[in-house]
Amino acid sequence: MSHDPLYFDDLKIGDAFETATHALDVDQIKGFARQFDPQPFHLDDDAARETIFRGLAGSGWHTAAITMRLLVTSGPRLANGILGAGAEIGWNAPTRPGDVLRVKSEVIGLTASRSRQDRGAVVMRSSTLNQHGDVVQTMTAKLMVRRPAAIPLCRGPYGSDGLDQ
Amino acid sequence: MSHDPLYFDDLKIGDAFETATHALDVDQIKGFARQFDPQPFHLDDDAARETIFRGLAGSGWHTAAITMRLLVTSGPRLANGILGAGAEIGWNAPTRPGDVLRVKSEVIGLTASRSRQDRGAVVMRSSTLNQHGDVVQTMTAKLMVRRPAAIPLCRGPYGSDGLDQ
Numbered sequence: 001m002s003h004d005p006l007y008f009d010d011l012k013i014g015d016a017f018e019t020a021t022h023a024l025d026v027d028q029i030k031g032f033a034r035q036f037d038p039q040p041f042h043l044d045d046d047a048a049r050e051t052i053f054r055g056l057a058g059s060g061w062h063t064a065a066i067t068m069r070l071l072v073t074s075g076p077r078l079a080n081g082i083l084g085a086g087a088e089i090g091w092n093a094p095t096r097p098g099d100v101l102r103v104k105s106e107v108i109g110l111t112a113s114r115s116r117q118d119r120g121a122v123v124m125r126s127s128t129l130n131q132h133g134d135v136v137q138t139m140t141a142k143l144m145v146r147r148p149a150a151i152p153l154c155r156g157p158y159g160s161d162g163l164d165q
Numbered sequence: 166m167s168h169d170p171l172y173f174d175d176l177k178i179g180d181a182f183e184t185a186t187h188a189l190d191v192d193q194i195k196g197f198a199r200q201f202d203p204q205p206f207h208l209d210d211d212a213a214r215e216t217i218f219r220g221l222a223g224s225g226w227h228t229a230a231i232t233m234r235l236l237v238t239s240g241p242r243l244a245n246g247i248l249g250a251g252a253e254i255g256w257n258a259p260t261r262p263g264d265v266l267r268v269k270s271e272v273i274g275l276t277a278s279r280s281r282q283d284r285g286a287v288v289m290r291s292s293t294l295n296q297h298g299d300v301v302q303t304m305t306a307k308l309m310v311r312r313p314a315a316i317p318l319c320r321g322p323y324g325s326d327g328l329d330q
Binding site for chain 1: 197200201202203204205206216217224225226229230231233234237238245246247248249250251252253254255256309
């Protein structure tokens with residue numbers, strides 16, 4: 001993997017990336033839950049045992065946020081950063097205190113914008129795995145990626161989805 | 166809206182809910198970004214002006230997390246909490262410091278589980294709006310909701326998506 005920033009035209013279907021790891025612990029799980037998802041199965045060990053999770057589990061939105069951190073800090077180095085127009089996300093298994101998460105991503109779609117020469121849409125499928133190799137989350141995201149530096153990024157008004165296809 | 170918990174059989178297509186509000190500020194935006202989405206347009210006012218956002222904008226994952234908080238604390242009171250199997254999410258416009266966010270939700274799908282009498286899948290579409298009424302995020306989530314209390318919730322192994330349809 002190159003250390004130069006990647007433009008839309010540098011990417012090919014099938015390009016794959018793998019991030020560094022993130023170690024999840026009970027304080028992170030409860031801290032995120034207190035702020036954003038205050039439900040018993042994310043906050044309280046005893047209460048969590050009586051739920052479908054059968055023990056404390058991280059919020060799915062916490063998994064999504066950690067996935068984003070891993071992609072931003074050690075995933076594909078896209079020229080304009082990781083700019084998502086939207087995503088489809090599925091939670092396959094709970095995360096637990098002590099999990100060590102990492103993300104594997106693959107480019108599965110590339111569409112140059114019809115109306116804006118300075119950008120294209122990249123569809124990237126990412127799986128978030130724990131230390132056992134279990135997939136805890138799948139995400140398919142549509143990213144806006146700049147075309148080569150020779151074509152300046154238009155600074156026009158923020159479009160309906162930033163892609164204007 | 167009832168204060169009794171809502172079971173799968175209490176819900177109808179078209180049922181609508183609206184949450185309380187959440188006031189977003191610059192410290193929250195930068196704090197979330199430092200933890201989960203450390204990119205210039207979420208962290209630094211000057212750098213953000215040079216990007217497509219043309220000023221500091223909140224992370225889309227922060228909007229998603231705030232949406233979850235609003236739904237959990239003041240949205241539909243579901244019998245087993247808000248348990249998502251997955252979601253499709255779109256970011257329509259950036260969030261800004263000073264925004265006051267709220268969520269409007271509607272039930273758009275109901276499917277009883279074939280194999281498990283104790284649950285059903287509820288598809289809920291939620292729009293997150295700012296104080297001007299602009300939609301900043303749309304989300305369509307698939308939730309697992311218990312059927313009436315008379316039917317005990319199976320405590321079997323965590324299924325592929327918790328719904329086992």
